[in-house]
Amino acid sequence: MILTTPLLERLARAGEVHVVATPANAAVLANHPAVASVIVYDKRRTDAGLLGLIRVAARLRATGATTAYMAQGSWRTAALARVAGVSSVGFDTSAGRWLYSRRVAYRKDWHHAQRLWALATDPRDASVVPERLRPSLYPGASDQAQVTALLHTAGVGDGEPLIALAPGSVWATKRWPSYDALARDLAGRWPDARIAVLGAAADAPLAAAIRIAVQERGGAPIIDATGQLSLLGSAALLARCVVLATNDSAPLHLASAMNTPTVALFGPTVPAMGFGPLADRHVVLGRDELTCRPCSAHGGEACPLGHWTCMRDVTASDVGAAVATMFDPPREAGPLR
Ligand code: SF4
Helix, strand or coil, X not given: CHHHHXXXXXXXXXXXXXXXXXXXXHHHCCCCCXXXXXXXXXXXXXXXXXXXXXXXXXXXXXXXXXXXXXXXCCHHHHHHHHHHCCEEEEECCCCCHHHCCEEECCCCCCCHHHHHHHHHCCHHHCCCCCCCCCCCCCCCHHHHHHHHHHHHHCCCCCCCCEEEEECCCCCHHHCCCCHHHHHHHXXXXXXXXXXXXXXXXXXXXXXXXXXXXXXXXXXXXXXXXXXXXXXXXXXXXXXXXXXXXXXXXXXXXXXXXXXXXXXXXXXXXXXXXXXXXXXXXXXXXXXXXXXXXXXXXXXXXXXXXXXXXXXXXXXXXXXXXXXXXXXXXXXXXXXXX
């Protein structure tokens, strides 16, 4: 959904944009100026089954929309557009492609933000796509308040530099295993900087390991934001950080939206798949010489070859050095925006 926002902004220049989204994705689009309304489609609960689909289709039809851009390519969303009576445009690789009114080539060589943006392109201009797109998010007052409270509790002063680490991922093989060593390295380089750990509640053990490593190095106490913030709250916190070091996971895209300098660690996946960082300043680290990369679309639970070299061999000192490049010159750690 985050990478869809350049497409939403483009469409909003031509007319009202209504977005059909899951409850979690709907929250990401809160306050977005390009979005006239969000139709929540809770396909697992309140809108489950055929009756739920018909209900959501009626809501979509009521907006007066004429075209549906199928960022999410399931047969279910394709059927939704059909039932709503709106034409649909989607990728020629999507599961629901047989139901689309128009199919667009899925360009493997483009960033996914570009692919999505191109859904709204006249087929005769298919090659006209901006070289660089950046997503956008708009944390609201409640998201900002979450961050203010978190930083206040942690005793962080205005302008105090923050370094964000996002050690989690849904997929085990995407989780770089040395964030604790990196935190030790960073605490040695910048004793006055504070490390903020982003992630879901399930990432709390990773934050605990980072806390211990920083304590051992005598660094300032970390800010453990795992499970504490909404997605837009995490975006608001990233807006306040000098740099984010992250795996190939959601915080990478949040940082792109907030233009937070990013050090991205890729193991079983590669940026060429279309999901690399888009912040103006970013560095990608990975073992490019490994012929087994990429080994899956999303990363898996275990390395199929058993050695997991793609992540194990990325060193904390290399990542620390990449983070250091983002301090020169440092992003101004100003007030929340
Ligand atoms: S097969 Fe290669 S790319 Fe995949 S997890 Fe193992 S080391 Fe990483």
